[in-house]
Amino acid sequence: MKKHILVVPGDGIGQEVTVVGKKALEKIAAKFGHDFTYDEALMGHVAIEATGDPLPAESLEKMRASDAILFGAVGHAKYDNDPHAKVRPEQGLLKMRKELGLFANLRPIKLFDELLGASSIKPEILKGADILFFRELTGDVYFGERGRLNEGKTAYDTMIYSKYEVERIARKAFDAAMTRGKKLMSVDKANVLESSRLWRETVLEVAQDYPEVELEHQFIDAAAMLLIKDPKRFDVVVTGNIFGDILTDEASQIAGSMGMLASASVGESTGVYEPIHGSGHDIAGKGVANPMASVLSAALLLGISFGLKAESEALINAIDGVLKAGWRTRDIADKTTPADKILGTDAIGKEILDRI
Amino acid sequence: MKKHILVVPGDGIGQEVTVVGKKALEKIAAKFGHDFTYDEALMGHVAIEATGDPLPAESLEKMRASDAILFGAVGHAKYDNDPHAKVRPEQGLLKMRKELGLFANLRPIKLFDELLGASSIKPEILKGADILFFRELTGDVYFGERGRLNEGKTAYDTMIYSKYEVERIARKAFDAAMTRGKKLMSVDKANVLESSRLWRETVLEVAQDYPEVELEHQFIDAAAMLLIKDPKRFDVVVTGNIFGDILTDEASQIAGSMGMLASASVGESTGVYEPIHGSGHDIAGKGVANPMASVLSAALLLGISFGLKAESEALINAIDGVLKAGWRTRDIADKTTPADKILGTDAIGKEILDRI
Ligand SMILES: CC(C)[C@H](C(=O)O)[C@@H](O)C(=O)O
Ligand SMILES: CC(C)[C@H](C(=O)O)[C@@H](O)C(=O)O
Numbered sequence: 001m002k003k004h005i006l007v008v009p010g011d012g013i014g015q016e017v018t019v020v021g022k023k024a025l026e027k028i029a030a031k032f033g034h035d036f037t038y039d040e041a042l043m044g045h046v047a048i049e050a051t052g053d054p055l056p057a058e059s060l061e062k063m064r065a066s067d068a069i070l071f072g073a074v075g076h077a078k079y080d081n082d083p084h085a086k087v088r089p090e091q092g093l094l095k096m097r098k099e100l101g102l103f104a105n106l107r108p109i110k111l112f113d114e115l116l117g118a119s120s121i122k123p124e125i126l127k128g129a130d131i132l133f134f135r136e137l138t139g140d141v142y143f144g145e146r147g148r149l150n151e152g153k154t155a156y157d158t159m160i161y162s163k164y165e166v167e168r169i170a171r172k173a174f175d176a177a178m179t180r181g182k183k184l185m186s187v188d189k190a191n192v193l194e195s196s197r198l199w200r201e202t203v204l205e206v207a208q209d210y211p212e213v214e215l216e217h218q219f220i221d222a223a224a225m226l227l228i229k230d231p232k233r234f235d236v237v238v239t240g241n242i243f244g245d246i247l248t249d250e251a252s253q254i255a256g257s258m259g260m261l262a263s264a265s266v267g268e269s270t271g272v273y274e275p276i277h278g279s280g281h282d283i284a285g286k287g288v289a290n291p292m293a294s295v296l297s298a299a300l301l302l303g304i305s306f307g308l309k310a311e312s313e314a315l316i317n318a319i320d321g322v323l324k325a326g327w328r329t330r331d332i333a334d335k336t337t338p339a340d341k342i343l344g345t346d347a348i349g350k351e352i353l354d355r356i
Numbered sequence: 357m358k359k360h361i362l363v364v365p366g367d368g369i370g371q372e373v374t375v376v377g378k379k380a381l382e383k384i385a386a387k388f389g390h391d392f393t394y395d396e397a398l399m400g401h402v403a404i405e406a407t408g409d410p411l412p413a414e415s416l417e418k419m420r421a422s423d424a425i426l427f428g429a430v431g432h433a434k435y436d437n438d439p440h441a442k443v444r445p446e447q448g449l450l451k452m453r454k455e456l457g458l459f460a461n462l463r464p465i466k467l468f469d470e471l472l473g474a475s476s477i478k479p480e481i482l483k484g485a486d487i488l489f490f491r492e493l494t495g496d497v498y499f500g501e502r503g504r505l506n507e508g509k510t511a512y513d514t515m516i517y518s519k520y521e522v523e524r525i526a527r528k529a530f531d532a533a534m535t536r537g538k539k540l541m542s543v544d545k546a547n548v549l550e551s552s553r554l555w556r557e558t559v560l561e562v563a564q565d566y567p568e569v570e571l572e573h574q575f576i577d578a579a580a581m582l583l584i585k586d587p588k589r590f591d592v593v594v595t596g597n598i599f600g601d602i603l604t605d606e607a608s609q610i611a612g613s614m615g616m617l618a619s620a621s622v623g624e625s626t627g628v629y630e631p632i633h634g635s636g637h638d639i640a641g642k643g644v645a646n647p648m649a650s651v652l653s654a655a656l657l658l659g660i661s662f663g664l665k666a667e668s669e670a671l672i673n674a675i676d677g678v679l680k681a682g683w684r685t686r687d688i689a690d691k692t693t694p695a696d697k698i699l700g701t702d703a704i705g706k707e708i709l710d711r712i
Contacts, residue, residue, distance in 0.1 A: 075547065081556070083546060083554070083557035084553075120585055120586070121476055121478070122478055141515060141549065144512065146551075148550065153518055157551050159515060160513075161511060162506065189598070191436065192450070193513045194502040195511045197440075197511065198439070200439050204439075221606075222605060224580065224606040225608055227606075228476055228584055228609040242545070246577050246602060249578060249581040250580040278578075
C-alpha cells in the first residue's frame, strides 16, 4: 500500500516519543511491504518560535496533502502562567482540529494485563475494563465565542452545540456500540445546561435508529465518580468536548498511565493520531518519556486510516511483548519492578522495534 | 446556645437521610445543653408537586430567617429525560445558592481509617489523603446566560467569571491553606478558556498576599487524572463551579463512597450544609441510603455556622465509633463485611445516635 504520512512532533516529549512512533511505522512498512513516505511539519510552541504562528499555513497544507498524521503534543510552561499571551501553542492544535473537521476523537482505554499492578486502582476493579470514548472535538466551549467585558474584569466563554454536531458524533458512537457490547453511555449535565439538554434530546433521537443499543445517560459529575468506582460498567461512551477532555484524562488511570493511551481524531478528512498525554514540560529533554502511546497511535493510524488490521495488531503485540518481558518506563513501573528493568525512551523504543 | 435551624429534606434519599441528620442535632442539643429550634421547608421536586415552584417564596423566607440550613438533595428521574421540562428541581437549588449568596462550597475529603478497604483505589495510595476543596458556587456556566438559537437547533450556555468572584473564593482558599499545609492547588483550563485565564490571573494576584502559601496550577484534565494517581499530592484545592462539581464527585471515591461526604456552602448569609450525594432515585424509598453524610453535614453546620467545635467532633466520633464497631451501609461494605453487619438507614442511624 502506498501512503503519505505527515509527522508532527510538536513540543516537549512530543518530540521524543514521536521518533519512536515513526520508526514503528517504518518497520511495519518494511515488514509488510508497504510504501510509506513521510514528511514533517511544525505545530505548537516550536512553530511559534520558528514562524510566530502556532499552525503555519505550510503545516496546514502538508496536513491536507497527507493520508494520515502522526502527532505528538503541544504546550509549553512559558504560556501557562501568562494569562495575557496572545499566541499560544494550543491554538495550533485547536485550529488543526477545526480546519481538518476532526469532530470525533476516539480514545480506547484498555489495560495490558501486565500493568494490572501499575494503576492506583485495585486490580480486581480494573480487570476486564475496556472502554471506548467518543469525545466530540470541534464544538463546545472550545470553539464558542469568548472574550472580556467590563474593562477586562469579566471574562466569558460560550458552550455551544448544534444538533448536527451532536448527531454525527452520536452516530459514530452508536455504530461502535453495535460492534461491541451494544451499550452506550452518553454523558452530559442536562440538569443544568441548555447545551446538554440539546445534547440529550439529540442522542435520544439518534437512538431511535439503534433499537438494539442499550442507552444510558449520566451526568458528568456522576460519570467522573462511577468511572473510578466501577470502570467495568462502561463500554462505549459519547460526550462533548470539555467533558470528554476531563473524563478521558481521568480514565487514563484505568490503563495504568497516560503514557499508554493513544487517540484517533477523525471526521471529514485526514485523520490525526496522537498520545493523550501532553507535552510534559516537567520531564521533557530527560529521555524518560514513555513512547508506547505514540506507537499505539501509529497502530490506530494503520487500523483506522489505512484499514491495515494485521499491521495494527503487530504493533500492539510488540508492546505486549515488551511488557511481558518485564521492561518498563518510569511511569508504568511499580514497587515490584527491579531498577534494571526501567528503561528510557530510546532503549524501550528499541525493545519495541525489535519485536515488530 | 440558642439557634434556629431550618431542615430542607428535598427529594428522594434526601428525605431519608436528613431525618437522621436532624436527630443527631437534637441529641447534641440535649447533651451539650443548647436550645435549637427547628422548622422545615420544601425545595426541589417535592416543592414543584406541592406548589409548582422548586423554591417557593415561603421556603426562601424561612431560609433567610434561620441561623443555618440542613439540606438533603434535590432531583427526580422524571425531569432527566425530558429536555423540554420548563420547571426542574435543580432550579430550586441553584436559586437558593444565588439568593443566599453561597459563593463558597467547602468539600472536605477525608477517609475514615476503617474504610480504607471500601474504595476502589488501593489503600496505600489513599492512606493519609486529606483534601479540602473550595468550589465556587454562584458563578460560572451555572449562572451565565443560556438559551436556544436557530429555531431551537443550537443551544448555548455562558461560562462567565468576574474578578471579584474569583478573588473572594481564592481568599477563602488561601486562608484555609494557611491553617493547613500552606499548599494550594488552583484548577482551571487556562490553556483554552478566557474565563480560566481571568481565574488564573486573579488567583496569582491574591497569592501576593499569601507569600507563605505554595501555589500550584493544574488544568482540569490533568487534575482529574492526578486526583486518582496521587491523592496525597492534594491539600487545599480551589476551582470554579463546574470543574468543582466534577472533581469533588470524583474525589468521593477517595473517601470510599459518596455516602460519606458532607459539604458546607457559605458566603454572605445563612450557611447550607448538605451531603454531596444526590437524590439517588435508584435507591430512594428502599431504606438503604447511608445517612452518614447527613450527620457529617450536621457536624460541619455546628462547627462552621455555630463555632461549636466539641459538638462537631462528637458527631464525627460517633460515626467513627459505628465504623469501628463494624457497622456498614451497603455502599461502604466490602467483600470482607459479614452480611449481618450491613444495616439500613434507620438501623445505622440508631447506632450513630446511641454513640453521641
Ligand atoms: C492541549 C489541550 C488544548 C488539549 C485539549 O484540551 O483538548 C488536550 O488536553 C487534549 O486533550 O488533547
Ligand atoms: C443537582 C446539581 C444541580 C448539583 C450541581 O451540579 O451543583 C449537584 O451535582 C451538586 O454538586 O450539588
